[in-house]
Amino acid sequence: MLAPGERERLLHEWAVTPGIAPWEGTIHERVAAHAATTPDAKAVTCADESLTYRELDEAANRLAHHLISLGAGPGHLVALSVERGTQMATGLLGILKSGAAYLPLDPAYPADRLAYMLEDSQATILVTHRGLNSTLPTTDIQVVDLDAEHETITGLPSTPPRTGVTATDLAYVIYTSGSTGRPKGVAIEHHTVLHLMANSQTLYGFGPHDVWTVFHSYAFDFSVWELWGSLMTGGRAVIVPHDTTRNPDTMWNLLRDERVTVLDQTPSIFRELVERAAQSSAPPLPDLRWVIFGGEALEPKHVKTWFERYDSPHTRLVNMYGITETTVHVTYQDITADHLTHHTRLPAGRPLPGYQVYLLDEHGNPAPTGIPGEIHVAGGGLARGYLNRPTLTTERFPPNPHGERMYRSGDIARWRPDGTLEHLGRADDQVKIRGHRIELGEIETALLTHPHINECVVTTHESTDGHRRLIAYTVTDTNPSITELRTHLTHTLPDHMVPALFIPLDHLPLTPSGK
Template identity: 50%
Template structure:
């Protein structure tokens, strides 16, 4: 309890205010009382040690000294003693770097060699094994190299959701280049601006796809029209030419504060994200992920490479399925999806089905739901947690921005989150980051 006491009119010769209002014990295990001449800290040592009580006193002193030094300053600003800043930034926020020595596609190649017959990608009932995905990507990579693709060069990819998408993205990476996602679901004006601004001289797409401006001056690789040429390319892994510090993709922001801007990330950025997050999730080859988000939105990076680099299975949801909560729930149940990534807004449709008593909710195989992209309103989750609790599956709030590679923090929701629905905890930093 914090209690500020200031009697403007009191006869102190007759009334000893401090005797009863400042020093008396209360039911609170930590009681801070302030008067015009003192700040008193009364704490139960079983809860707040003397050392920590003295630290707390130091923080109040720092705040008071700052107020006295600048009486017209910002009353809402945080003032913390230097030793506490050091404790927060260093001792309590240790950074353990994740060593990265390979590129994303090289980690995938090792997985494909280890489990070539395992299912890698599924779309509308059709499957690609790790061997098939690797070989299709290799042929695209060799073809792109013949056309000049290489390290730190951008190759645009404009494809509908389906089985062609992952081989194309992997093929770009295996060529040594970085992919520039151009989702046909976006307005053609935006895609034209991105192509011009990024300067991508190569574009992987399909014939007749009207998402790409007709006046695009670069070289188009048409996966359907050029299929025979691509099929003639070698199916073996290309000789590596990129390093972990080379570009892996450039994703453009929404442009809500002006013109869209391209955020350039490296292979090392993505691998360290997955390595550090794995300390919390322990992903495995048994996990089934969904590609729910657009591959032009950075959460897709977590979905695609999280699945494939851990040897798991990636279920690509069709555009029509994404628009139907019923069909999406059917997909989650049928494919035994275990890791689901959602914006809080998108998850409301599943929460509504849980609230309505839909029996399919109890058939889910989820072990983790990861929220990202928006502020999480925990009060909205109550119909879900009333039905499934907080551990089946665990609910995780991950906060981050495109510039810091998708996710920066981790927070597993607990009872405290549900009890304080007006607060949205973003949690602690991933093990190799500081906040």
Template identity: 50%
Template sequence: IHQLFEEIVEQTPDAIALVCENQQLTYCELNRQANQLAHHLRSLGVTADTLVGLCLERSLEIVVAILGILKAGGAYVPIDPDYPTERLSFIVEDAQLSVILTQQKLLESLPQHQACVVCLDSDGETITQNSQSNPQNTATANNLAYIIYTSGSTGQPKGVLVNHSNVVRLFTATESWYNFNSEDVWTLFHSIAFDFSVWEMWGALLYGGKLVVVPYLVTRSPESFYQLLCQEKVTVLNQTPSAFRQLIQLEEGIGNREQGIANDLKLRLVIFGGEALEINSLQPWFERHGDQQPQLVNMYGITETTVHVTYRPLSLADLDSAASVIGRPIPDLQMYVLDEYLQPVPIGVPGEMYVGGAGVTRGYLNRDELTTQRFISSPFNNLKLYKTGDLARYLPNGELEYLGRIDNQVKIRGFRIELGEIEALLTQHPDIWETVVLVREDEPGDKRLVAYIVPQSNSSLTSVQLRQYLKAKLPEYMVPNAFVILESLPLTDNGKINRRALPAPDLHRELTETYVAPRTPVEEILVQIWGQILNVEQVGINDDFFELGGHSLLATQLVSRIRNSFQVELPLRELFKAATVAQLADCIEQLKQQSPELTVPKIVPRRKKRSNTS
């Protein structure tokens, strides 16, 4: 990977490689800084297949660090500082990290470990004393590039071992489809602990393009992110379908207020991955933009098979179908749909997907038994197949239709239920924007089907209407016991639906404090806004926003409503500090006093970051 990057540096040393807020680095500057770090890591014993932990906030340095590790010959292991301590401890212990790259302020978030720690900020002077020249390469294509930990069914995460060759061939195999080039502008939207980031980073940096590192708070605010897309003239956008639906909703709102703003987007490609796509949710986008520019593409993929597996361009014609069509495999991969005896199933018959070819990774770190179970010998040739756990069927035209997880089949009161079937019917309802159905067991032994619904704007759906709609189409045992109407579905940092953050139905909340009615006009307005956003009938001034089911995406909506109602700009982080109505009202009063005409901050002109010279 890093040798391909070095070739680009030779070709376009002065082109802008990286941007983050008001800082930027050229290809030459990025290469020099990564080289200095690589030489420093070499002095600490980092060589081929050495595992180096990476615990950094989103910044230019995160890309410098990844390049530095690869150039030293090592493999990076992302450690997200926001992970729970228990998960961090497991990763650090499981990977037996020899070195951890971090920042001074994140040291206390690291669990106990035996690794050598390098702080890119406080150790910066030592690092910059090293040579700026490319270190002699010690890694081969078959050495590790990274280990990304994914959730495991046992509750313990599992580290996926990915080689340089797995990544390099991903771009070689898809070049003819996408024609990535030096004019492209990409966003690094996703956490480096999510392998979509691998595609984002190298899609830009192996072709001479520009990579915009998106600050964390901007990724949680559709308004701020949309503004960034326009400001930076982003051409290639990678999103989970859930995150993209937030942008569609936002754009619809902007379009209703201010016609023509959509022309500020310069996108030529929008690539979906990470979760199943509900094709009908794209209708408002196609109506506004058409289906040619940008081209929307659905890509099914798995960490164990290196980011992406299939490719399917999307068009207006696809809106006629409720199917989640994931298309055909990338040219250097093979996709098999097999039965329980590893025999191919006929066209149209559901089976489990198995992936073979150059994207299939080594397996799991320290999990030989699980690796043997999931990475099996192919019955068709001498290669490995990865057992995905996903259901699909081949369509007559040779494309694949994704049918959901095998483990998304649940059993309630003796009935076997496919949750995806209920979700598919709900998304066909004209007033439903998006939905997720799951089984909850809030009371031990009381399993209940719950449907979470985000209605279309200007829709006033009720549980009674939804229940009647499904009763006409499904047997009684498949009709959800409860329907929860939400303004948006909560997302994880990776942009996937966060099922754990979905609130319990029929919010029979037991307040920790006695209900206290609003006392001031500001509190009165806040109570009304909270009730609407959280779908709660009675809100007291001592109630906590997050305890009532609020989350980061709803928080951005609340900030927006506060801006419109009070003409003040409340920083998102303030909401996390002042989470009750009373505290928030005080905060708003203070802001109003500080600046009666406070407006949204202007975009600060970018300041060029100086390069280090020896």
């Protein structure tokens, strides 16, 4: 039951933001264009390593020729497992230039999880370097060792190969947590990344003057925005060393020393960074133009210290809601100090240009203003679907009554009276901790493979300092130690999915109906 005119407002005025067409071509062609016009400009740096656009482009071309000789091309997946550094950028760009799509395998992930991704994706080639081969199954896949084959690769042509790859070919596959106990691969095409950046460019004016941080794992979709956002607009990408990402003091110094202008952070990491800087009386960041939030819900506590100590008219904070299946970002909202005084939750904003966001009830009807509904996303950023899972793809990407198709996010939100979105949480048992999407059912499934665990429930708890933690309640026939349980989980789950606490119970509490 909608008020007069409200249906029009919900389905058109608020839900739809007109956009522009994606940039033409492919991701790597955009990067190559900058290599042609500004060849000597710095493209990628990491600690003491540095590559100009010409050096990056030529190194990627050589790697692409090598990959093509091994059978890479459009329709193929090439896995990449390397440590953080300029070689990471070269590897990703080289795979794209071969016409193939890249499958990022973060070496920090457990070997069993990496093995599953390789098997499930059916990748044909693995690009890695010395020291990482032993952690990955390499019996049924062609391996390119960047160290051992360095001379061979550097002897290949530095000119771009011809592959016939188009904007509708796959660019990458990133695996996200799965409710069935196994992660699922999200397949993204070139044009969706080009659509995201073309429409974001109209808002933020990114360009060669910008210095971006690549803070997140390249197996986390935020890295797509960080790395390709920088390189496709002619900026410089600063790949943050792994140790620096864990040290707020060092990270703050890096932002000052590198004169970073675009910082991308999950809210909880940003809070740690700023609160530590305030405690140590660190100087401000005069070059910082944009702080882009994503990965989890932004709350006042995350930005309170910033506005108290480091607020500046030349630095804008932007809250962006997004999903891997919709190519990183969907909505945007400038956050000011006023939001902290007027709202208990910070708004997720309005759809980015070129996107549509509908809040629908369980019957597919638009939810009225102020009433929770499930977020459905349409527009140019939608993924092709889930890799090798047609049934799940059909379920999560249903037809769109107002267009071609849309994505059912599983996220719950409501429209504020001012036409901005307020994110309320998940409709299922998926949670976000430090920006990582986590299916609690996947952790429970992994726990139940332990021979002495009969039943378990995994949930979250927010401590007084505002940090969310995973807690596992277990019913066992013995009393395995916490160390044993953690070790068991680390064989199949990454660190961010291992519970912080394990609480043994004699039995799980049940409702009167036995649930």
